[in-house]
Amino acid sequence: MVTEQFIGNRDQSLQCNWMQLDMNEHEETAKALKMRLSELRTHVTKVEHELHKPLAADSEDQAIELENQEALEVIEKTEVTEIHQIEATLKRISEGTYGTCVKCGGPIDPKRLKALPTAATCVSCSV
Ligand SMILES: [Zn+2]
Numbered sequence: 001m002v003t004e005q006f007i008g009n010r011d012q013s014l015q016c017n018w019m020q021l022d023m024n025e026h027e028e029t030a031k032a033l034k035m036r037l038s039e040l041r042t043h044v045t046k047v048e049h050e051l052h053k054p055l056a057a058d059s060e061d062q063a064i065e066l067e068n069q070e071a072l073e074v075i076e077k078t079e080v081t082e083i084h085q086i087e088a089t090l091k092r093i094s095e096g097t098y099g100t101c102v103k104c105g106g107p108i109d110p111k112r113l114k115a116l117p118t119a120a121t122c123v124s125c126s127v
Pocket residue numbers: 101102103104105106121122123124125
């Protein structure tokens with residue numbers, strides 16, 4: 001299990017121009033990540049909508065809804081984390097640092113990037 005610590009600086013990633021990426025070697029990766037990003041954002045919006053719905057008046061229904069909400073909150077958290085990772089990855093692609101470990105500056109194994117496109121560290125730094 002790899003936990004990416006590099007969630008990045010949100011302010012910077014909002015300012016940077018990854019929305020208009022130039023053609024580069026990671027264009028396909030960027031495209032796939034952007035698609036995933038919009039899917040995630042749509043879904044998080046839906047989940048948030050669900051979470052803010054008023055609870056049922058019936059207490060049995062309420063119990064079920066509260067359980068559902070807990071599950072939804074977990075999903076939301078996971079998805080928000082992934083959104084941050086993708087934003088940070090797109091930023092690295094636009095800056096030309098994609099594929100370089102953020103900790104040691106060494107190259108990240110392309111096989112690792114294929115399996116985990118948002119990887120910000122090489123295998124040895126990920127532990
Ligand atoms: Zn490293």
